[in-house]
Amino acid sequence: MEEKTISFLKRTYREYYFKHNESVEFPTQIAQREFGYIPFGGSMIRHLVFESPGQLVAELLRQAPSSVYCSNATYSNPSLPMDEKGWKGAELIFDIDADSIPSSCKASHNWWYCQECSRGGKGVSPATCPSCHGNEATQVHWACGECLAGAKQHARRLIDFLVQDFGLSEAQIRVYFSGNRGYHIHVDDDRFEKSDTQARAEIANYIRGSGINLNLRLRGREGETHAAFGWGARIDGFLANISQQPRRRTSQKILDDIILENASLIDSSVTTDIHRVFRMPGTLHGDSGMLKIRVDGFESFDPLVEAVVLGDGRVKVHVGYSPEFVLRDHRFGPFNSSDTVLPTYAAVYLLARGLGRVAE
Ligand SMILES: [Zn+2]
Ligand SMILES: [Zn+2]
Numbered sequence: 001m002e003e004k005t006i007s008f009l010k011r012t013y014r015e016y017y018f019k020h021n022e023s024v025e026f027p028t029q030i031a032q033r034e035f036g037y038i039p040f041g042g043s044m045i046r047h048l049v050f051e052s053p054g055q056l057v058a059e060l061l062r063q064a065p066s067s068v069y070c071s072n073a074t075y076s077n078p079s080l081p082m083d084e085k086g087w088k089g090a091e092l093i094f095d096i097d098a099d100s101i102p103s104s105c106k107a108s109h110n111w112w113y114c115q116e117c118s119r120g121g122k123g124v125s126p127a128t129c130p131s132c133h134g135n136e137a138t139q140v141h142w143a144c145g146e147c148l149a150g151a152k153q154h155a156r157r158l159i160d161f162l163v164q165d166f167g168l169s170e171a172q173i174r175v176y177f178s179g180n181r182g183y184h185i186h187v188d189d190d191r192f193e194k195s196d197t198q199a200r201a202e203i204a205n206y207i208r209g210s211g212i213n214l215n216l217r218l219r220g221r222e223g224e225t226h227a228a229f230g231w232g233a234r235i236d237g238f239l240a241n242i243s244q245q246p247r248r249r250t251s252q253k254i255l256d257d258i259i260l261e262n263a264s265l266i267d268s269s270v271t272t273d274i275h276r277v278f279r280m281p282g283t284l285h286g287d288s289g290m291l292k293i294r295v296d297g298f299e300s301f302d303p304l305v306e307a308v309v310l311g312d313g314r315v316k317v318h319v320g321y322s323p324e325f326v327l328r329d330h331r332f333g334p335f336n337s338s339d340t341v342l343p344t345y346a347a348v349y350l351l352a353r354g355l356g357r358v359a360e
Contacts, residue, residue, distance in 0.1 A: 014064035025281035037065035066286030069277035120321025179285030209263035289348030312343035
């Protein structure tokens with residue numbers, strides 16, 4: 001990334017944190033957490049410790065990093081190497097990424113970009129760039145409104161599992177838009193705090209519908225044919241719905257359809273990692289300039305409006321390549337090796353991904 005582009009991004013992020021540091025949500029037991037950040041144009045710095053919210057905000061303003069992370073775990077000595085930290089417990093967190101939710105739109109915005117010569121094109125990334133013949137052509141992960149609606153649907157299913165099957169109250173579930181392509185769901189419940197990787201894997205498998213079978217509905221009390229809750233109830237509901245239709249499906253097909261309609265495709269590797277650092281709520285995403293934002297009214301929440309928090313000052317940029325995109329109900333692009341003037345939030349959306357440069 002060019003120096004001028006890096007300094008534009010840093011200036012924009014710093015200004016945001018200067019004006020809006022009240023948006024940053026600090027964890028409980030802050031001094032026992034591990035923090036990390038990624039500077040623009042640099043790589044991850046981890047194992048940092050902050051004693052207070054004020055100290056952390058001061059560092060945010062000093063560094064204006066592209067991404068800021070905090071551990072879900074608490075440690076006796078968070079600044080030490082991982083095996084010496086002294087793990088004490090960790091919040092249960094789920095990640096739903098639009099990339100792993102099937103949606104029909106993906107083929108239309110599947111495209112690649114070459115960091116070497118700033119050219120791009122539709123479809124799957126070629127092994128060598130057809131323009132500069134280098135090896136820097138990579139697939140770009142893009143999430144449109146439809147992809148994000150798919151992720152939201154799986155977040156809705158996850159909340160249903162947490163409330164109906166795990167007995168959580170809505171107040172114990174904090175839903176965040178990740179700032180780019182999905183949702184993070186944080187659970188406040190001491191029952192899970194000490195759970196190890198194995199226990200978290202079982203929770204993740206259950207929610208993803210791994211190992212579910214049609215006999216689950218029969219596991220009620222004796223003589224009871226309908227399951228009251230859990231996968232059994234979901235299976236019952238599905239079977240009741242299709243009971244009017246002619247039975248042409250095999251039981252395997254029925255099971256597949258039940259899972260397809262009910263499971264939440266959370267990322268298991270995130271849920272089971274008890275030493276992970278997560279993007280801090282209320283901070284800007286390093287690839288998009290959108291905020292990791294707390295979702296209050298879940299049904300009406302539109303990430304491409306509400307998480308777009310940067311200003312709308314005009315910036316002249318050169319865009320290597322970008323499909324059409326919509327932010328705050330404004331349509332931008334498509335761009336192909338073109339100079340254009342964009343509002344700050346849209347310029348950052350492209351430049352933070354490395355798809356262009358500041359042109360003035
Ligand atoms: Zn190239
Ligand atoms: Zn899409």
